[in-house]
Amino acid sequence: MAQTRRSFLTTSTALASAALFPMPALAQAAPRVVVVGGGFGGTSVAREIKKLNPKVSVTLVEASPTFTACPFSNLVIGGLRDLKAQQFNYDKVRAAGVNVVIGTAIGVNASGQTLRLADVTLPYDRLVLSPGIDLRWDALPGYNEAAAAKMPHAWRAGEQTTLLRNQLTAMEDGGLVVMSVPANPFRCPPGPYERASLIAHYLKTSKPKSKLLVLDAKDAFSKQRLFQNAWKELYPNHLEWVSLSAGGKVNSVDPETNTLTTDFGKQAAKVANVIPPQRAGRIAELAGVTNQTGWCPIDPVTFESRQVPGIHVIGDATIAGAMPKSAFTANSQAKVCAAAVVKLLAGEKPAQPKLINTCYSVVAPDYGISVAGVYEPAGGVLADVKGSGGVSPADAPADARKTEAVYAEAWFRTITSEVFG
Amino acid sequence: MKIVLGVFAATFVFSASGLHAADAPPGAASCSGCHATNAAAETPVPKIHGRPAAETIDVMTEFRTDKKPSTVMNRLAKGFTEEETRAIAIWLAAQK
Ligand SMILES: Cc1cc2nc3c(=O)[nH]c(=O)nc-3n(C[C@H](O)[C@H](O)[C@H](O)COP(=O)(O)OP(=O)(O)OC[C@H]3O[C@@H](n4cnc5c(N)ncnc54)[C@H](O)[C@@H]3O)c2cc1C
Numbered sequence: 001m002a003q004t005r006r007s008f009l010t011t012s013t014a015l016a017s018a019a020l021f022p023m024p025a026l027a028q029a030a031p032r033v034v035v036v037g038g039g040f041g042g043t044s045v046a047r048e049i050k051k052l053n054p055k056v057s058v059t060l061v062e063a064s065p066t067f068t069a070c071p072f073s074n075l076v077i078g079g080l081r082d083l084k085a086q087q088f089n090y091d092k093v094r095a096a097g098v099n100v101v102i103g104t105a106i107g108v109n110a111s112g113q114t115l116r117l118a119d120v121t122l123p124y125d126r127l128v129l130s131p132g133i134d135l136r137w138d139a140l141p142g143y144n145e146a147a148a149a150k151m152p153h154a155w156r157a158g159e160q161t162t163l164l165r166n167q168l169t170a171m172e173d174g175g176l177v178v179m180s181v182p183a184n185p186f187r188c189p190p191g192p193y194e195r196a197s198l199i200a201h202y203l204k205t206s207k208p209k210s211k212l213l214v215l216d217a218k219d220a221f222s223k224q225r226l227f228q229n230a231w232k233e234l235y236p237n238h239l240e241w242v243s244l245s246a247g248g249k250v251n252s253v254d255p256e257t258n259t260l261t262t263d264f265g266k267q268a269a270k271v272a273n274v275i276p277p278q279r280a281g282r283i284a285e286l287a288g289v290t291n292q293t294g295w296c297p298i299d300p301v302t303f304e305s306r307q308v309p310g311i312h313v314i315g316d317a318t319i320a321g322a323m324p325k326s327a328f329t330a331n332s333q334a335k336v337c338a339a340a341v342v343k344l345l346a347g348e349k350p351a352q353p354k355l356i357n358t359c360y361s362v363v364a365p366d367y368g369i370s371v372a373g374v375y376e377p378a379g380g381v382l383a384d385v386k387g388s389g390g391v392s393p394a395d396a397p398a399d400a401r402k403t404e405a406v407y408a409e410a411w412f413r414t415i416t417s418e419v420f421g
Numbered sequence: 422m423k424i425v426l427g428v429f430a431a432t433f434v435f436s437a438s439g440l441h442a443a444d445a446p447p448g449a450a451s452c453s454g455c456h457a458t459n460a461a462a463e464t465p466v467p468k469i470h471g472r473p474a475a476e477t478i479d480v481m482t483e484f485r486t487d488k489k490p491s492t493v494m495n496r497l498a499k500g501f502t503e504e505e506t507r508a509i510a511i512w513l514a515a516q517k
Contacts, residue, residue, distance in 0.1 A: 048450075328454055335450035354448035354500065358455070358493060372493050374448065374500020388500030392492070404492050407455075410464040414457045421459065 030057045031345045034115050034124040036105045036283055038062030038090060040069075041130030041315030041330035043419050046098045048338035056345065059099040059122055061115065065089060067420065070188065071327050072362075072412050073157040077165050078198030079206070080365060086157055088420035108287035110308045126341050128303075129289065129296075130315040130330065131281025132156075133187050136294070139277040140180075141252035150255040151272040154195075155187060167271045168202060174209040175270030178260055180250040181216040182277045185295070187316050187325045189222040190371065192275055194361035197227065199273075200235035201364050213269075214241045215262060216248040222324070223361060223371050223391050230363045250274070280317035287311055295319045300377035302340035302350050303333060312337050321381030322373065329357045331415060352377060354385070360408035368404030446508035448501055455493075458516065470516040477510035 035046045038060050046060040067088045075081035090100045107116035108127065115122045135153060137144045143151070152164040168177065177199060181192040196214050203210045221227075231239050242248035247264035253274055254260075260267045260274070279285075279294030289296045289305040296313040297306040300321065305311045314337050315330035323329045332355045340350035358372040373389035375382045392404060456469045469477060483489035484498035485506070501509065 331454055332451045335445075339444065339450070351444065352447060354451075354505070356448065356451035356454065356497060356500070358497075370493055372496045374497060376447070385500040388496060390496050400492060406465060407492060410466050411455050414462055414464055414466065415454055417457065417459055417462050418453060421462075 030055050031125045032057045032059070032123060033126050033128065033341060033345075034058075034122050035060045035128045035130065036115065037130035037132060037281065037315070038064075038067055038093070038100070039130060039132050039315065039330070040327040040415070040419060041132075041334050042128065043067075043090075043093055044331045044334035045128050045130065045314060045338050045341075047093060047096050047419070048335050049341055050097045052338055052342045053345075054097060056342065057099070058097070059101060059124075060090075060093065061101045061103060061105050061117065061122070062090070063102070063104045065102050068158040068161070069327070069412075069416060070155075070157045070191075071415075072409075073154070073161045074191065074195040074198050075362060076157075076161050077154060077168070077195060078202045079165065079169070080198065080201075083158075083162060086161075088416060090420070092421055105283045106286070108283070108311070110288065110311060113310060124310075125345060126310060126312065127287075128312045128314065128337060128341065129281075129284055129287060129317060130313070130334070131283045132316045133278040133325075134281050136277045136279055140250065140274070142255065143253050143274055143276050147253065147255040148274075151253060151258065151274045153275050154273060155191075155275050155278070164271070164273055168199065171207065171210065171270050173207040175207070176268075177203070177210065177212045177271045177273070178267055178269035179212065179214045179273040179275070180253070180260055181214060181218070181221075181248075181275055183217040183249075185325065186275070186278050188359070189324050189326075190227075190359055190361045192216075193221060193223070193227045194363070195273070196239055196241070197230065197235070197361070197363040200231070200239040203238045204235055208238075210270075211237070212239050213267065214239065214248075215250050215260060215267070216242060217244055217250070219243045219245050222359070223369055225394055226369045226391055227361075227363065229394065230367060230369070234364055234367070280313075284313060284317050289313055290317075291319075293319065300380065300382045301336075301352060302344065303337040304340075312341060319381075321375070322384045323355065323357055323375050323382050324359065324371075326357055326359050327415065328359060328411075329355070331419065332356050355382065358411070360404065360411055362405055362408055363401075366398075366405050367401045368406070368408040369401065370404055370408070446512050447505060449509040449512045452509070452513065470513050472514060474507070474510040474514040477513055478507055481506045481510065 035042045046058050050058050069086045103117040152160045154160040154164040250260045252261045284290050297319050303312045314333040316325040336353040343350045355375045360370045369392045371391045374385040484494040
């Protein structure tokens with residue numbers, strides 16, 4: 001395989017970085033890795049490093065003692081699942097030898113190689129950030145934290161998920177539900193459309209006179225043909241999608257009147273689910289690893305920041321080329337990053353990786369679809385491996401959709417048991 | 422298909438990083454996102470860790486060439502060359 005100039009640069013960056021951050025001499029204490037974010041990326045990377053080299057001291061910093069998973073939280077909103085099934089703790093992570101610290105990271109001293117929490121400072125040889133997303137409270141006029149208590153985003157699972165579910169159950173039959181979907185990039189590209197499907201399913205089965213209006217800032221979206229075929233078949237009277245060019249972009253919202261405004265006018269909603277624009281979790285910005293987009297450019301071999309050596313970033317916070325922001329991606333990146341960190345700590349050269357992503361979406365209880373991809377570093381980014389990946393066939397029979405719904409749930413159980421079990 | 426295992430012995434090195442198992446070849450670590458390594462995990466997705474490499478190679482080849490239908494594996498198997506698939510299969514066979 002011909003080595004491109006970019007991949008040569010990538011390799012030499014990794015080596016230069018290994019030289020800058022050498023493994024502590026044998027007489028010294030074990031190398032220390034600190035990880036921020038006990039979600040899909042961070043918990044996976046912490047455990048994987050410990051598994052690959054038990055001698056490394058690994059500390060995981062997470063703000064909350066209970067993690068509430070977003071994947072499958074759309075089923076909670078649709079009334080098909082209990083929020084408890086989404087929640088996990090860190091007992092098994094501790095048992096795997098990871099030092100779990102419950103607290104919020106508030107600063108990074110990159111030259112001194114320390115991470116700051118309110119009451120403690122943690123020194124590191126390598127820092128891995130997997131902070132997920134922050135919602136941008138400055139991007140959609142009218143939408144801020146207070147507005148979210150009336151017009152839930154439910155884009156970080158937990159109380160917000162319950163709030164949206166409760167608003168839907170409390171709504172009278174005949175009420176209009178409106179969802180606002182942001183432009184790319186955002187967490188979980190097929191997520192809004194899975195949610196739209198499951199809200200429509202709830203309306204069809206429990207509030208048949210109601211309807212969901214999806215106002216979108218885009219003209220195209222993930223698995224679009226599959227979703228739209230399913231909507232035509234399953235929810236012709238309960239779901240309407242308005243594209244960007246049809247006037248779907250929401251320009252402002254008013255929580256007082258539960259109204260969303262587009263170029264074409266005002267839309268009052270009984271229930272409004274506003275998914276705002278997003279950016280990397282705040283600690284990434286504090287660490288200096290975000291660029292003007294609000295996301296983090298990384299080396300696709302090591303996931304080391306392009307901006308600050310010694311700090312790696314994985315998961316939703318990254319600019320990962322063709323890889324979408326998903327839990328599957330975060331877990332897949334975590335394994336590659338863990339292998340690279342272990343190598344770099346040993347002064348060795350990380351290997352060229354390949355990564356996988358698969359996002360299942362549940363459109364109805366017995367109806368699953370998926371998008372899958374295989375990725376490799378090329379031209380300095382993560383690119384699709386040509387000829388691989390794609391979406392479920394458009395003409396698949398009902399039993400194939402049913403099988404994919406079963407595999408979707410199996411995926412959730414398997415990945416959460418690998419990460420938290 | 423004849424498999425030359427000897428070529429891959431080179432991946433089983435004990436490096437300064439203190440790894441006691443071979444480094445996972447490209448892509449192999451991602452399989453466990455769906456194929457549980459934990460025997461206790463209840464899942465309809467078939468177990469692939471600890472399976473004879475030749476079996477895995479055969480099925481993956483059928484997925485890659487669309488000889489065997491599947492929901493998702495055809496799309497994933499096409500992301501790996503014959504050589505990469507072989508390396509993954511041999512590594513998987515060595516996992517518990
Ligand atoms: C509705 C919905 C449905 C989805 N469905 C799917 C799906 O079916 N499949 C799929 O693969 N993905 C899905 N996703 C996407 C998935 O949830 C994310 O991509 C995934 O969680 C990203 O992992 P992460 O590690 O980057 O962030 P997270 O999993 O969000 O973890 C970040 C963690 O960091 C912690 N944290 C942040 N900052 C700090 C700090 N300063 N100090 C301490 N702790 C901190 C947070 O508390 C959080 O626990 C869905 C998302 C949504 C919203």
